[in-house]
Amino acid sequence: MIKEQLGNQNSPLNVKRSIRTTLAAIKLNTAAWLLLIPSLISFIIIVWMPMISGIVLSFFETKGYDAVKFVGLRNFIDVIQDSEFKSTLLNTVSYTVWSLIIGFLFPIFVGILLNEMIHLKAFFKFSVYFPTIVPGIACSLLWSFMFDPGKGGLLNSLLAQLGLPQSSWLQNPKLTIPLIVTTMTWKGFGGTSLIYLASLQGINQELYEASIIDGASVVQRIRYITLPQIANIILLMLIMQIIGVFQVMAEPLTMTDGGPNNASTSLMLQSYFYAFRYFRADKSMALGVITFVMLALLTVIYQLFSKKATLDE
Known part of the structure; x- marks a missing residue:
C-alpha cells in the first residue's frame, strides 16, 4: 500500500x-x-x-590582517591558555549576573507601571524610551563624568556637599562592573519596557475583571495573571539580555579601557585588543568564534525551553 x-x-x-x-x-x-x-x-x-x-x-596564522599559514586549532588553544582568558570570561559572566540583578526585573516593573497608567501615558512612554535614543558613546561619556573619581565628578561633588566621604567609583575594581551595568541598564531599559508593555496590552482584560470581582489584590493579580501571561516574552528577553551583555564592549572600552588592571575587560573587548592593539587578527577571530559558540549554545537552550513551554501549553 x-x-x-x-x-x-x-x-x-x-x-x-x-x-x-x-x-x-x-x-x-x-x-x-x-x-x-x-x-x-x-x-x-x-x-x-x-x-x-x-x-x-581563525584557523590561520596572520601577519597583520592577512592569512599566512594554516595552523588548525592552534589559535584557539593559545587563546584559551592565555592568562587573560579566564579573567575576561569571569568578567563577562560577572557582567551577565549583574545585568540580571540590576536590569532584568526593572523593565518588567516599568512596563506594568506604564500599563496601569491612565493619564500622561504617552509622555511617560517617551520619557522612558528617551535614553535609548542617546548614542552609546555619548551615554558612556555622560556616566563617566558622573562617576569621575576626582573632585569634578558629579557624584563626588554631591557627596562633598553633603559632607560624606567621596568614592573612587570606576577606579575601584569591585564597583567597576556594577557601575558599567548601571549605565547599560539606563540606556536599554526603555525599549525593553515598551516590549513588555505591548505584551501586557495583549492580555484579556476579562481575566482582571473576574479577579477583581473575586477580591484579588494587585499583587495577586500580577502574580497569578500578569506574570504567567507574559512568561514566554520574559524568557525570550532573558536570553536576549544574556546574549547582548555577553557581547559588551563599547561601554568598558569608553569608560575604563578595560581597567583597572583588566577588572572590566570582557571577552569582546579582549577580542578588540587582540585585533587593534596587539595586531593579532588570528587570535581575535578565534576568541570571537569561541564567544559565538557559547552564544549559540545559549540560543539552543532557549529553543529547547521554548519548545517545552509550547508543548506544555
Missing part, C-alpha cells in the same frame, strides 16, 4: 503538477521576492561574508 502511494506521488503527472504549483507560487510572490532580494544581498555582504571570513581566518 505504501509503495503504491509512493509510486503515485513520483508519477510523471504528480511531478508536473508539483512543478506547476511551485512556479505558480513563485509567480504569485514575485513582487515580494523582488523586494526581498536587495535586503538578502545586503545581509549576505554585510553579515554572512565577514562572519564566514572571520571563522576561516
Whole structure:
C-alpha cells in the first residue's frame, strides 16, 4: 500500500503538477521576492561574508590582517591558555549576573507601571524610551563624568556637599562592573519596557475583571495573571539580555579601557585588543568564534525551553 502511494506521488503527472504549483507560487510572490532580494544581498555582504571570513581566518596564522599559514586549532588553544582568558570570561559572566540583578526585573516593573497608567501615558512612554535614543558613546561619556573619581565628578561633588566621604567609583575594581551595568541598564531599559508593555496590552482584560470581582489584590493579580501571561516574552528577553551583555564592549572600552588592571575587560573587548592593539587578527577571530559558540549554545537552550513551554501549553 505504501509503495503504491509512493509510486503515485513520483508519477510523471504528480511531478508536473508539483512543478506547476511551485512556479505558480513563485509567480504569485514575485513582487515580494523582488523586494526581498536587495535586503538578502545586503545581509549576505554585510553579515554572512565577514562572519564566514572571520571563522576561516581563525584557523590561520596572520601577519597583520592577512592569512599566512594554516595552523588548525592552534589559535584557539593559545587563546584559551592565555592568562587573560579566564579573567575576561569571569568578567563577562560577572557582567551577565549583574545585568540580571540590576536590569532584568526593572523593565518588567516599568512596563506594568506604564500599563496601569491612565493619564500622561504617552509622555511617560517617551520619557522612558528617551535614553535609548542617546548614542552609546555619548551615554558612556555622560556616566563617566558622573562617576569621575576626582573632585569634578558629579557624584563626588554631591557627596562633598553633603559632607560624606567621596568614592573612587570606576577606579575601584569591585564597583567597576556594577557601575558599567548601571549605565547599560539606563540606556536599554526603555525599549525593553515598551516590549513588555505591548505584551501586557495583549492580555484579556476579562481575566482582571473576574479577579477583581473575586477580591484579588494587585499583587495577586500580577502574580497569578500578569506574570504567567507574559512568561514566554520574559524568557525570550532573558536570553536576549544574556546574549547582548555577553557581547559588551563599547561601554568598558569608553569608560575604563578595560581597567583597572583588566577588572572590566570582557571577552569582546579582549577580542578588540587582540585585533587593534596587539595586531593579532588570528587570535581575535578565534576568541570571537569561541564567544559565538557559547552564544549559540545559549540560543539552543532557549529553543529547547521554548519548545517545552509550547508543548506544555
